[in-house]
Amino acid sequence: MDRKEYMKACKQAKTWAKEYYDNDAPSVSDYDYDTLMRQLRDAEAAHPDWITPDSPTQHVGGSTGKSTFAKVQHAVPMLSLLDITTEAEVDEFLDRFPGEVFSVEPKIDGLSISVTYEDGVLARAETRGDGLIGEDITENAKQILGIPPFLPVPGYKVLEVRCECYMPVAEFERINKENEKLGKRIFVNPRNAAAGILRTKDIEEVKRANLHAFAFNVQRFEFTSGEKPRSNPLGVSHLASLDLLRWLGFETVEHYGSGRKGVYGLIQHIGEERDKLPYWIDGAVVKLDDIHLRDKVPGTSKYPNWARAFKYPPEEKTTTVVDIILQTGRTGRITPVAVFDPPVFLEGSTVSKATLHNPEFISGLDLNLGDEVVVHKAQSIIPEILKVAKKHAIGHFNVYGCTCPSCGGMIVPGAEDGEDAGGAYCLNPMCPAQMSRHLEFWGSRECMDIAGFGPAVIERFTALGWLNSINDIYRLKGHRDEMAKLDGFGAKSADKLLAAIEESKTRDIDRLIKALGIPGVGRHIGRELAKRYPGIWEIAGLTESQLAAIDGIGEVSARVISEFFRDVDNRRMLKATEALGVNFLSKSYGAAPAEGALSGLTFVITGTLPSMGRDAAKALIESHGGKVSGSVSKKTSFLLAGEAAGSKLEKAQELGVKIISEGELLGMIGEEGAR
Secondary structure (H helix, E strand, O other): OOHHHHHHHHHHHHHHHHHHHHOOOOOOOHHHHHHHHHHHHHHHHHOHHHOOOOOHHHOOOOOOOOOOOOEEEOOOOOOOOOEEOOHHHHHHHHOOOOOOOEEEEEEEOOEEEEEEEEOOEEEEEEEOOOOOEEEEOHHHHOOOEOOOOEOOOOOEEEEEEEEEEEOOHHHHHHHHHHHHHHOOOOOOOHHHHHHHHHOOOOHHHHHHHOOEEEEEEEEEEEEOOOOOOOOOHHHOEHHHHHHHHHHOOOOEOOOEEEOHHHHHHHHHHHHHHHHHOOOOEEEEEEEEOEHHHHOOOOOOOOOOOOEEEEEOOOOOEEEEEEEEEEEEOOOOEEEEEEEEEEEEEEOOEEEEEEEOOOHHHHHHHOOOOOOEEEEEEEOOOEEEEEEEEEOOOOOOOOHHHOEOOOOOOEEEEOOOOOOOOOOEEEOOOOOHHHHHHHHHHHHOOOOOOOOOOOHHHHHHHHHOOOOOOHHHHHHHHHHHHHHHOOOOOHHHHHHHHHHHHHHHOOOOHHHHHHHOOOOOOOHHHHHHHHHHOOEHHHHHOOOHHHHHOOOOOOHHHHHHHHHHHHOHHHHHHHHHHHHOOOOOEOOOOOOOOOOOOOOOOEEEEEOEOOOOOHHHHHHHHHHOOOEEEOOOOOOOOEEEEOEOOOHHHHHHHHHOOEEEOHHHHHHHHOHHHHO
């Protein structure tokens, strides 16, 4: 890892930590995050001069920046644990403490909190936050099972205990089912659910969640007399202190005492039993039992050195794909889903299906019906096939040989660029699965530009039975009187919307072509076609090779356009649209292209430009005679690249297309263009 890669990895680690600790919405698995953190620690060990105070390795993840709870400074810092993943790393840790006893415990995957008792009564509960400052969640903590409201014996002036708040898997599944019915937030995993609910100020919701907590460490204690007898378990033995906490009314984490030789065996035992537990764990914690010796072991600002967290690799199971079903989304995108038999139990839940994403994913796996596959959970959340373990069928499943499950329409590949890039799509614009989204798309500003025809109106008119197809938009005038009587609508709004619909009939065909929703075909292609052909029906008669010969239209786009216009149902729909008065003639036909410094040149734009958006850059290029395409090909003259350029940059480099910056573009135009 060089310095640039190190800085990029630091930024990524901070983003993932924020998602996990602050937003309760992790986008990657703990395993992936831990792997990145180990890479950062290795880089810093080799280059100590790279380390800065804000490095992710130097402080506990999380913050309280956007919290609605009061902030509180911890009396004892709530540190994290250094992760290890191999038996050799376990041995290296144990060798530091020859002859000592260790505690081995499951690492509960929950939210770390501390609870403080004053004169035997629960006085305060705090989230970990950044390890130094947390949130005061005292009232919510009183609803958590496993945390006693008071201590059953006198004598404790102060007792602070660190706990892990968690949600049992059964409760997690129950809450998600209820939330789905009520249209509420669906939690991605039990840890996410526990953290989200614990941070709400709705006490009743916290009660209903049946959150639990395991006590796993004594942070500090003070007896009423002011003494701390060395003979008391709280100040001598960690294992004994956990037993005492259980006697005081806490639920305590399962713990095993062992000398050096038995530690790794206990780690393996916990790992083998984790499928049977009613809660999630992601590892095992090994702690030095002798509390006096702990105090003599120097640590860091983030980790104590008397404990380590052994992280298990993500679970993997083998099963057989017995079916592949197709699902059609609101955009027309087809998602293949594998069905397993037998179902497999992974990280707390039974898995019987997994998304196959797109045809390219299936091809990459070389997956077909009957094949045995290895399954895991991506981000410890989403079931996913890792690989084919054993082939039982020749070749891979062909999505394009199937039809849309919603309408029976043709399935085609998405174009190489645009919002529909990649994947498979239903070609039928009348497909019920995508009609709501297509109605909205048709009326959008970049398409037919129907003012006032937004999602709320579409949803309302669809529920009334007025909208079942694109052409129904132009039949809405028949519902004018009913529309005028709708609550919150009225005669004025009805007439205004109908006028906007009538005006949309006059749009040039570049907008109409985009509005048709052909995968990957936008106005840039529509404009090229509108300049060359007098109307829609002339375009509909073009062959695939004729389309591909036009600047800005690649082979995939040419094929999709040709297939769309050849489809009998699509042609029937278009004839009805024309009969309703929608313009099918090009207003741009024969228009001379703009002349200028960029005449005859084709550009593709990618990434974020320093001073202008893509639309502005596109307009600037076209105003000086250039053309803008959505995909890189051998016809591309220049790739205009900004920051965070992606696959288009790689394609340009492969094809030897010249790559230019915004400044170089302005230089090509000249001083007038730069101004």
